Amino acid sequence: MQSLTNRSRVVSKKTMNFWERIYLPAIFGGMWITIKHFFKKKATLRYPEETREFSKVYRGLHVLKRDENGAERCTACGLCAVACPAEAITMVAAERKKDEKGLYREEKYAAIYEINMLRCIFCGLCEEACPKEAIFLTDRITPSNFERENFIYGKDKLVEKIDQRIDVSGRQKHITEKK
């Protein structure tokens, strides 16, 4: 039968000659390739002692930013949750009390803010939707864990510590340029 394309090949069932039958040249050829790799640059590194350099716009673990006075920027507007294609974000809002002015920037704040890291696909739509520049993706990696519950990150893990600010200027620039 005539083939429709020219891609078909006839399989050759050639019998092996003596050198091919003793396999030794092929074994040494394989060993040579293996030994060559001893002297090449390693593809892996010793994580976590060493870490790889990330792109400035890498999308990793989220952070909820504070403003320059240390007040939480998030106002629980829900735009990140409605933009999230994986529906990983949930929140409960609360009203700021008079003596909490230094803690929260707006009169409404997120009392509960949770991201399910197993659902999250790190697409970055939440930070694009955020009108308050509160949520950003950082160059940190979500650590592995044995329990599924531990992947639901609450405010204790997401909000940046006042004394350990997280630099997000790279992503911030990237998002404003995109807008």
Add this chain to the structure above:
Amino acid sequence: MNKVKLTIDNIEVEVDEGTTILNAARQIGGNIVPPAMCYYSSLKGSGGKCRTCLVKVAAGSSKDPRPMPKLVASCSTPVQEGMIVENTVNPEVLDTRKSIVEFLLINHPLDCPVCDQAGECDLQNLSYEHGLEQTRFEFEKRTFDVIDIGDKIKLHMNRCIMCYRCVYTANQITDGRVHGVMNRGDHSEISTYIEQAIDNDFSGNVIDVCPVGALTDRTFRFKSRVWFTNPQNAHRDCPTCCGKVVLWLSGDDILRVNARKNHDNEVEEFICNTCRFDKKSLSDWEIEGPTDIDRHSVISQNHYELPVIDQPKKLTP
């Protein structure tokens, strides 16, 4: 009643004599209806304040076909035989509307992320469609303190656009006026005569007629955003009102109760405060089914009901 024929955006329509241009356009329906922030068909005397419904009258009538010299407010201009009205087809109208949105937003705080009205706000929709992306206003906006009107209603005077709808509601729906506008011009503000509590069975309706988030429900304050809730039509036997409402549910919790609104976003029948504020248990209500919400609205986001095909609105009344 005599019928009058007129043309709005090249669509001919026949309406009763004495109808306003806005109501004639609403009878046609679709996107040629001018937006209205202050006019409310069920409130007498409303309209003519916000100027968002301005249209061009290209021919006054068949007897006198001269165009009207200025744009007219369609909510308060009656139709004439042979009138030709231009709304979306006239660039002058659209340009003016853009400027009017800018005016309305001059003192508006733009705190939509905090505001409970976000997602169902007329001003938000209007500025999304007609407004500028950036503000050109460089001065300080006027600010007021947040006021509690009674224990159920919150007044954010900052967000108010002075449409007077709530004042007309308080005058006409409820008996005994306790709610009005104080001062004049740029200083005018909605007030209840030194923060007196509105004490009336139907006072809660001012929340529904407010086109912005100036008057909001304190029982719903910061509970949820509207697009996370599940709106269901429901009714109950109420001795004071019709009892037909929309329940905004989250699971089995009733977060908020609203009066039902028609496709012009106006309340169909006003409801009493007992229905609105006190009946927050599912056993009080008989649920009829999901509220019809435009599928392009943010409230329909992430709701996985079967898609409702957009039905063309009726061309003739």
